[in-house]
Amino acid sequence: MIALFYIAAAVAVLATLMVITRAHAVHALLYLIVSLLAVALVFFLLGAPFAAALEVIVYAGAIMVLFVFVVMMLNLGAHSVKAQRQWLRPAIWIGPCLLAAVLLAELIYVLAALPAPAAAPVVVGPQAVGLALFGPYLLAVELASIMLLAGLVGAYHLARPEICGPTEGGT
Amino acid sequence: MNPIVKQLLIIVVVFAGAMSASAGLIWLERRLLSLWQDRYGPNRVGPFGLMQVVADMIKIFFKEDWIPPFADRVVFVVAPALLVVSVLMSFAVLPVAPGIVVSDLNVGLLFFLGMSSLGVYGIALGGWASNNKYALLGAIRATAQMLSYEVFMGLALMGVVMLSGSFNLGRIVAAQEKMWFCVTQFPAMVVFLIAGFAETHRMPFDLPEAESELIAGFHTEYSGIKFGLFFVGEYLGVTLISAMIVTLFFGGWHGPLLPPVVWFLGKTFVFICGFILLRASLPRPRYDQLMAFGWKVLLPVALLNLLVTGAVVLARG
Numbered sequence: 001m002i003a004l005f006y007i008a009a010a011v012a013v014l015a016t017l018m019v020i021t022r023a024h025a026v027h028a029l030l031y032l033i034v035s036l037l038a039v040a041l042v043f044f045l046l047g048a049p050f051a052a053a054l055e056v057i058v059y060a061g062a063i064m065v066l067f068v069f070v071v072m073m074l075n076l077g078a079h080s081v082k083a084q085r086q087w088l089r090p091a092i093w094i095g096p097c098l099l100a101a102v103l104l105a106e107l108i109y110v111l112a113a114l115p116a117p118a119a120a121p122v123v124v125g126p127q128a129v130g131l132a133l134f135g136p137y138l139l140a141v142e143l144a145s146i147m148l149l150a151g152l153v154g155a156y157h158l159a160r161p162e163i164c165g166p167t168e169g170g171t
Numbered sequence: 172m173n174p175i176v177k178q179l180l181i182i183v184v185v186f187a188g189a190m191s192a193s194a195g196l197i198w199l200e201r202r203l204l205s206l207w208q209d210r211y212g213p214n215r216v217g218p219f220g221l222m223q224v225v226a227d228m229i230k231i232f233f234k235e236d237w238i239p240p241f242a243d244r245v246v247f248v249v250a251p252a253l254l255v256v257s258v259l260m261s262f263a264v265l266p267v268a269p270g271i272v273v274s275d276l277n278v279g280l281l282f283f284l285g286m287s288s289l290g291v292y293g294i295a296l297g298g299w300a301s302n303n304k305y306a307l308l309g310a311i312r313a314t315a316q317m318l319s320y321e322v323f324m325g326l327a328l329m330g331v332v333m334l335s336g337s338f339n340l341g342r343i344v345a346a347q348e349k350m351w352f353c354v355t356q357f358p359a360m361v362v363f364l365i366a367g368f369a370e371t372h373r374m375p376f377d378l379p380e381a382e383s384e385l386i387a388g389f390h391t392e393y394s395g396i397k398f399g400l401f402f403v404g405e406y407l408g409v410t411l412i413s414a415m416i417v418t419l420f421f422g423g424w425h426g427p428l429l430p431p432v433v434w435f436l437g438k439t440f441v442f443i444c445g446f447i448l449l450r451a452s453l454p455r456p457r458y459d460q461l462m463a464f465g466w467k468v469l470l471p472v473a474l475l476n477l478l479v480t481g482a483v484v485l486a487r488g
Contacts, residue, residue: 026243026246026296026299027246030246030296033292049276049277049278050278050281052278053278053281053282053284053285054281056285056286056288056289057281057284057285057288057325060285060288060289061284061285061288061289061291061321062288062318062321065288065291065292065295065314065318066318068292068295068296068299068314069295069311069314069315069318072295072298072299072307072310072311072314073311125277126277126278126281126338
């Protein structure tokens with residue numbers, strides 16, 4: 001189990017690295033999907049099958065499809081790949097790398113200082129997740145749903161056909 | 172028997188079963204279509220034309236396997252395999268008979284939904300990588316259609332989950348011992364059936380490959396064995412959706428007298444024939460009609476069904 005966990009985690013990290021360094025938008029998205037699937041496997045191995053399934057359905061299966069959908073419509077050709085290559089100059093990397101290194105150092109310090117977690121993880125089934133969502137976290141769920149509703153109304157407003165425009169053209 | 176050997180045996184049998192069912196469907200579909208359309212269909216090769224499958228296989232294996240120079244090579248090659256793998260994965264959680272299941276996953280139903288949502292990539296990427304405007308249009312249609320109908324499919328299934336109290340497919344079948352869910356969850360069954368057709372993009376809903384307007388849609392540029400893989404993926408999808416309908420709404424392996432496996436396979440066969448009959452009889456809707464029907468009819472029906480089921484479950488305590 002431990003070995004499986006490390007393999008999945010390594011895949012996730014590698015795939016995420018590839019997401020950042022790819023110049024081709026669709027290829028980067030494909031690596032992002034692989035990364036999300038690897039994270040789902042990590043969830044599953046840590047005893048959260050429900051979270052793993054939702055990760056696949058919602059992130060890999062729905063949100064990323066929409067990303068791919070939009071990029072497909074944009075029809076980015078060879079010229080955009082060239083532009084991306086120029087933007088990804090080595091000098092660009094210095095700043096983010098320094099900041100990420102600080103975070104990494106902190107993470108290593110915290111992991112080293114804290115006691116090791118319990119060996120056998122507890123399996124969190126669908127019922128436990130549901131009880132937590134509609135018990136202690138009810139307010140957060142309601143807030144998230146209000147935000148989604150706002151997004152829905154906004155999308156409806158933007159996509160509404162102009163029935164009676166202020167200026168009638170021609171004729 | 173050694174449990175590991177038994178498990179391997181189940182895996183091999185389920186895999187071989189799914190693959191041979193999809194191969195047999197090539198022949199069955201053509202024969203049934205011609206029967207319903209007053210033609211003969213393929214009846215020359217072997218008894219009843221059964222060897223037509225072998226002839227088709229030989230033809231498809233020896234065709235030139237061509238990758239267009241303007242295509243995105245890697246994605247173009249991977250896309251058909253993605254579709255087939257994602258459909259095949261779902262067979263792993265399908266309970267064929269008591270105890271005969273590849274993986275008795277406790278979130279089996281969600282696994283099926285997740286894999287069917289990953290199946291979109293095979294088609295979307297295949298169409299995009301072809302770098303052809305008709306293929307791209309087909310891919311865009313497929314993406315929007317499958318993404319929308321997945322929502323109704325998932326919502327319809329939640330009623331079944333409420334009644335059986337589990338995401339495990341084995342338990343869902345066991346919960347139907349007294350009463351099949353096609354009676355208590357009739358609206359959910361209708362929504363799932365229609366969404367299933369849309370997910371497999373079969374004839375009434377085959378707008379992604381509508382040949383009268385898009386040549387062949389997302390697989391316009393494909394030939395040889397890669398085209399064959401798309402074909403196998405479609406037939407595997409038909410088999411899978413039929414088996415899922417049986418498992419979720421028609422009592423799975425339950426039935427009198429005959430052994431459970433026979434009941435399961437027999438019911439699945441009936442639904443596969445239903446798929447073909449609908450292809451033979453229904454015309455294709457317009458694309459906006461398809462989307463409007465989904466969001467304006469199927470979504471409210473699925474939500475209402477969920478509401479009523481929830482109230483009933485709550486009232487019964």
